[in-house]
Amino acid sequence: MNEEYDAIVVGAGFGGAACAALLAKHGLKTLLLDKNARPGGKGLTISREGFRYEMWPVVGGPSLNSQFAAVLREIDAEDEVALLAPDPAGVLLYKGASGGYEPLVVSALPQQAGDAANMTHWLQLAPADLPEMARLFGDMTSMPLQDIEALDEVSFLEFLSRYRLPRSVHSYFGMWSNVLFVVPTDLLAASEAIKTFRDFMAGGAMRYHSGGYGRVAEVFAQAVERFGGQVRMGIAAERIAVESSAVRGVVTQAGGFSAPIVVSNAGIQPTVLNLVGEEHFDKGYVSYVKGLLPSWALVGIRYFLSKPVFRYPVNIAFSDDSYWDSERFLRIKAGELPDEALVFIVVPSLYDASLAPEGKQCALAATLCSPDPKAGDPEVWWNKLDEMVDRLWPDVRPHVEREERYSAAQVSSLARDHVLPGQGGECIGLAQIVGQCGRHKPSVRAPILGLYYVGCDAGGYGCGTHQAVDSGVAVARLVLRDCRARQAAF
Ligand SMILES: Cc1cc2nc3c(=O)[nH]c(=O)nc-3n(C[C@H](O)[C@H](O)[C@H](O)COP(=O)(O)OP(=O)(O)OC[C@H]3O[C@@H](n4cnc5c(N)ncnc54)[C@H](O)[C@@H]3O)c2cc1C
Numbered sequence: 001m002n003e004e005y006d007a008i009v010v011g012a013g014f015g016g017a018a019c020a021a022l023l024a025k026h027g028l029k030t031l032l033l034d035k036n037a038r039p040g041g042k043g044l045t046i047s048r049e050g051f052r053y054e055m056w057p058v059v060g061g062p063s064l065n066s067q068f069a070a071v072l073r074e075i076d077a078e079d080e081v082a083l084l085a086p087d088p089a090g091v092l093l094y095k096g097a098s099g100g101y102e103p104l105v106v107s108a109l110p111q112q113a114g115d116a117a118n119m120t121h122w123l124q125l126a127p128a129d130l131p132e133m134a135r136l137f138g139d140m141t142s143m144p145l146q147d148i149e150a151l152d153e154v155s156f157l158e159f160l161s162r163y164r165l166p167r168s169v170h171s172y173f174g175m176w177s178n179v180l181f182v183v184p185t186d187l188l189a190a191s192e193a194i195k196t197f198r199d200f201m202a203g204g205a206m207r208y209h210s211g212g213y214g215r216v217a218e219v220f221a222q223a224v225e226r227f228g229g230q231v232r233m234g235i236a237a238e239r240i241a242v243e244s245s246a247v248r249g250v251v252t253q254a255g256g257f258s259a260p261i262v263v264s265n266a267g268i269q270p271t272v273l274n275l276v277g278e279e280h281f282d283k284g285y286v287s288y289v290k291g292l293l294p295s296w297a298l299v300g301i302r303y304f305l306s307k308p309v310f311r312y313p314v315n316i317a318f319s320d321d322s323y324w325d326s327e328r329f330l331r332i333k334a335g336e337l338p339d340e341a342l343v344f345i346v347v348p349s350l351y352d353a354s355l356a357p358e359g360k361q362c363a364l365a366a367t368l369c370s371p372d373p374k375a376g377d378p379e380v381w382w383n384k385l386d387e388m389v390d391r392l393w394p395d396v397r398p399h400v401e402r403e404e405r406y407s408a409a410q411v412s413s414l415a416r417d418h419v420l421p422g423q424g425g426e427c428i429g430l431a432q433i434v435g436q437c438g439r440h441k442p443s444v445r446a447p448i449l450g451l452y453y454v455g456c457d458a459g460g461y462g463c464g465t466h467q468a469v470d471s472g473v474a475v476a477r478l479v480l481r482d483c484r485a486r487q488a489a490f
Contacts, residue, residue, distance in 0.1 A: 004258050005031045007479065008250050010237045011265025013041025014465045015455030017220035018472025019263055021075045024227035026480050031257055032224045035236035039221040042415045043465050045212030050357040055406060055414060056300055057346035057364040058213045059314055060465050061205030063108045067469040068216055075223040082210040084351050085109055089206040090314030096124050096168045101317060101392060108206040123168040136163045140194050141201060151190035152438035159190035167320055174323035178368060179316060179344055180463045182295040182427040184325040189437035196462050206314050208351040240275045247450035261450045261479060267429060268442055268457040270417040285447055292436060294426035297411060299381040300366035302404040308361045309395045313350035317343040317392055324368050341367045341384045365389060371408055371426035373418050378407035428464055429456025444475050452479060
């Protein structure tokens, strides 16, 4: 081992980059390293042929009062990137009993007077449905925190079943559960769902960032260097060195780096099974880690258009038949393809016009798939997505100049190593399901002195990137506290 640091963060995803920036800000000599050329992990932004875009649709929530804003403030970087919350921000297309897709235009800002009436009409609610809807939303917004935490063992579907709700409302939450958490309502932990929806009701959703979504992760990484640390991109950690049950540093193809603290953003399973090695852990812990379940994944197409076709930055289409629950997932796994697919499309240049050449658009489209990078044939889902896009946005096809296609295999190679069957291409990280959320979430402290996990597997809550940054904040606080405790003890 050569260069010495106080802490090494492996992975500059949103969780790792936020954590490294905060550790550096609070005085630890920090090294942030990542196998990719840019920070941002699953939410990184690239520049190509005059466009700047993410690899797939990524927008954030809550829009206001997010952990993104809190970290930017703490590292004195609020002026480096604007957090954008336009009104309107998106259109939701729902096909219910009427038989056709009906639009609801939504803002990235918190709900306004009149929004409830529009939603009532759009979800085709009868007057008799309204008292139960009011009871549901009233309970979700006013429930004390300890009552929310008591729902760690209850699925969101079980919670919704306490109310007499029409099918359209189940489809609405089924869609959000798939888009925000990439799991079904029958597995999603009700505590996680309620906390997140509450943040969205108070702070809006569908936030994006000037210069691209991944710009915030770049600003976090720049802060590491501003506070005296180092950032090494394009370097994969091959091994986290452990001796006598304590971390010693990280071995990479570019040499060794030593530190008494290593924070891994590579995912709990790749960290334990690959980077450290299961021989360093108790057998029971290894079984526990192997048994953790990933979220589902998204597969999709990036359409490069010769003309602006989309009007709204975010476009989501769903029907009573297209969101996934566990039963539908199993039917699909058995080869029974649905007629309708859920579609999620983001157009970055409708947030920030500088992200596309004038008069052009890049539309990032996705639909659901299995997280297994080796599962099935993505062609089936690309065809289904093309078919849905042609049906719902017929102006797209004549203006496609170029397409780029991606699947769970690309997600895995950009972010998380495939170390177990069925895992690697997941959207979020560990699934936010009953048994893996709230007090059942894995501890951020690994059972090896000085080793921590950061990102969507431990320490945070909320939707995707927000969960990762929330974890970054929590893990940085814990590491700094542990350091102070050790200094005080010796
Ligand atoms: C298709 C898709 C759509 C999504 N849409 C949204 C959305 O709209 N909104 C939202 O909030 N979230 C969305 N997400 C989820 C969100 O992107 C993730 O939840 C979040 O970015 C995860 O952050 P993280 O910090 O946990 O880890 P990751 O993003 O997984 O980052 C891990 C980092 O560690 C690095 N790494 C791994 N192994 C090594 C190693 N051995 N050595 C060095 N570096 C290593 C990787 O290169 C990567 O940069 C989406 C994800 C996908 C795939």
